[in-house]
Amino acid sequence: MKIYVSCDMEGATGVVRWEQVSADKADYAFGCAMQRHDLLAVVEAAFEFGATEILVNDSHARMINLDVRQLPKGVTVVSGAGKPLSMVEAVEGADRAFFVAYHAMAGTARAVLDHTMSGDAFEVTLDGIAVGETGFNAAVAGHFGVPVGLVTGDEALCREARALLGDELVVCSVKEGLGRQAARVLTPEVTAQKLRTAVREALQGGKTPRPFRAGSPCQVGLTVLNSAQGDAVDNLPGTVRHSGRTFSFRAGDVVEGYRWFRAALALAGTVGR
Template identity: 45%
Template sequence: MKVYISSDMEGSTGIVSPEQVMFGKPEYEFGRRMQLHDTLAAVNAALSWGADTVTVNDSHDRMINLDVSLFPREVSLITGSPKILGMVEGVSEHDAAIFIGYHAMAGTEKAVLDHTYSTKVVYGLKVNGIKLGETGLNALFSGALGVPVSMVSGDTAVCLEASSLLGETLITCPLKDGLGRNAAVTRSPEESAELISESVKRALEAAAAGRSPVLKMEAPYKTELTFHTTAQADAAGLVPGSERMSGRTMVFTTEDIFEIRRWCSSSIDCASIVGY
């Protein structure tokens, strides 16, 4: 079995503050350690429970957070950016995808560090009328390539979000309970490792039995991206294919699902250079 792991940071064990996930901040090294901790727990479990190979994609911010020298030889690490499919670059031709360290979409109550790609830029995202965060959009890209999402770990909020979208056959692994955006009751690293290991076992069993969910939508794909300000929407309007839906919302329609990734990334980049 070939297992794919997309590794983000905000949903990792013990993480609650922007100070812990931003390069250059004093607490960033703690964030790196916890991302690595949860990712290694998933990697080791996958190898123990039948994976022949594991591909890990560093999916947080600059995407150079994970140290390849600390992984077993059976692991390949996708690192650096930009990448065409971003957080799910290289997911094709795998038997199961696992999302580690994920967080809830922007605007979710009691969700640790909730956001959708950019805290300062993106207010909300929809595809074909369905609200999606990073979990949903990455699951959609994986599904388009025929790869099921077998497991999601992070805080309780993202696990509920993922289950509501992907269904009850998805294995979720909550590692902390959000008290707000920057506070949580968190498991210890030792307990988190045990929970992740058991969840990976169940996820691979589900994938092997064909029970893991594959998210698909019918073309054409209508993507609505809502920004925090009209100035940001003005800037995003420079991206080819964009149409203004309202003061803060741009729309893009395509038959090619992967063009959503390019359009969203380009629009967010353009919007991020303008002030309020």
């Protein structure tokens, strides 16, 4: 069984603040260590419970957070940013996708470091349903017929993922958000055990998650933070502007919609918040 792991950082054990996930800050070393911790727990369990091949996509920020020298053999890493499918690059061909150290969508209460792809997205919808990175990435994986079998992060993320992807999804919470940058956190020894149990359930628990599919065509909605960002997004061909900061785009399929969304956010990011 071939497992694909999209590995973010905000949802890792112990991580609660932006400084811990920002490469220009001293606390970043902690974020990297905990991202690796949760990933290793998942990867080792996946091999133990039936995975024959594991492809890990480093999915946070510059996407060079994981040190390949510290990962077990048998794992292949997709490293670096600028990938056409970003957080789900190279998902095609996998039997299951696991989203590790993920976080809740922008605007979620009591969710550690909630956001959607960048701090410039106020709200994102896919076919009229509010989605965060979990939902949008799951839809891209679903486009290639790959179901998401496991999502790990904080309590709010686990609720979001379950509500969207259904009961066949296994979720694993490693912390409970008390605010955007505060949480009740479990120790690594405890979360390693929880993650191992979750992987076993995902691979040997009789779960049959189905690919999460958007429509073809599909409708992507994006609200950015302010109207100046809106002016920048408005330059994208095919974009419909509904207000100063709310847009929609009708995409031929979710992959096209994902690429529009990322292009729109890149434009929004050129303007101040």
